Amino acid sequence: MNEDNSLVIDARDVQRTYGAGGRNEYRAVRGVTLQVHRGEVFALLGTNGAGKTSIVELLEGLAPADGGTVRVLGYDPFRERTRVRPLTGVMLQTGGFPADLTVAEVARFWARCARPGRTVSEVLSLVGLQSRLSVPVKQLSGGEHRRLDLALAVMGRPEVLFLDEPTTGMDPEGRRDTWEIVQQLRQEGTTVLLTTHYLEEAEGIADRVAILQGGVVVAEGTTADVIADHPSRVSFELPPGCSEALPAMPGVTRREVLGRTIVLHTQYLQPVLTTLLVWANEHEVVLQGLDARSATLEDAFLAMTPIGQSRSAKVGS
Structure with missing residues (x-):
């Protein structure tokens, strides 16, 4: 276990390589260190291919790290998965629900798999799907799919919640509702790690952020810390x-x-x-x-990514 009981996520010098030793070897994560404390909302930011999903999968225990150490709640999430999994909630980028089941049927099934926590009625009310109980999953909108994903992720009252692009496909009202839910979970003591492409989302709800580029952390801290050096x-x-x-x-x-x-x-x-x-x-x-x-978080983000650097070069040319 971690000596610091407030340290919920502790990843040190983590590395992950795809196709190691082969012609197409690709180092997706190149020595990343992240530490997240209890009750904190931490946002991972980066362009596509920066390494966000690869790191989150290591923290979720879906794969072992090729180097470094990963601890969640003091345990190795891959090798001690049976200890960690009941204490975490995961919202993937896409869910795979049976299309013909109703919202209520999917939620009841998931409740049998999760540790005792919130009731089906409670979680569906939390995400605004209480009026859609009898609707088949195939008839849900993209935003409603994401709401259902979120409902299942918080069903077991997880100590740690992983949200991978949680508001993609949601309308502005759905996004605001999700932000409010995240804030409520934080007040209850849940630790949240999220990835997002919406920089105003991270700026509004995250206690700290880390910007990834090429599999390494190029900036980390509060929003104020990250933008401090940008004009x-x-x-x-x-x-x-x-x-x-x-x-x-x-x-x-x-x-x-x-x-x-x-x-x-x-x-x-x-x-x-x-x-x-x-x-x-x-x-x-x-x-x-x-x-x-x-300066905004978007300014800082663009200054650290190839897209923003390319724009700056064009303006300066």
Whole structure:
């Protein structure tokens, strides 16, 4: 068992290779270390192929690590699966329910497989499917499928909940409902590890995030930690025929000129914005479309991934 009882997920220098020794050998996970504490919501972020699903499968005990150590609740989730599995809930990217069974029938069947926890009525009410009990699975929408996946994942009141792209296919209302459920589970002491492509989702509900790229962690911490080194932006359009030169603005690290639109990148948003507005007022210049914003998790994410780096190269060329 872990000496630190608050440490629920403890993965150290984890590695996973597909086709080891063969011509098509692929190292999907290259020495990842992650530690998640009890009651924490932790988000794994990354582009397709970054290694998110490979790591989650190791934590779920679906495969052994090729190197390093993995512990969930103090146990090896692969070799001690019978100890770990009853204490975890898993929501995969896609579920495989018999199409002709009703929602209620699927939930009742799953309740017999899970450890005692929530009732069928309770979990279906929790995810908003109480009015769909008699509907066959094949008639559910994509978002309703995900709600049913979530209901089954929390049936046994798991201590650790793995959510792989939980809101894919959901409408905005379904996504908000899922976020509220995750927050409720955290308040009850459940530890949640999720993967998502919705960065605002991670920014809104995760206590900490880790960004993966090429099978390694390139950034980890709170959202504030991750975005701290990324600049804020001020953008505006100068009016046609404006001949006034912009003032010197110390702290601007990059200036983009896109036609009449100017984008300033800076770590010092307020002083730069103040200087700009004072200049505009003194010269009676109207800054059309003025927009000032701090860096977001999306900005940090794009800066660390090939897609964002490619965009930056094009702008700078």
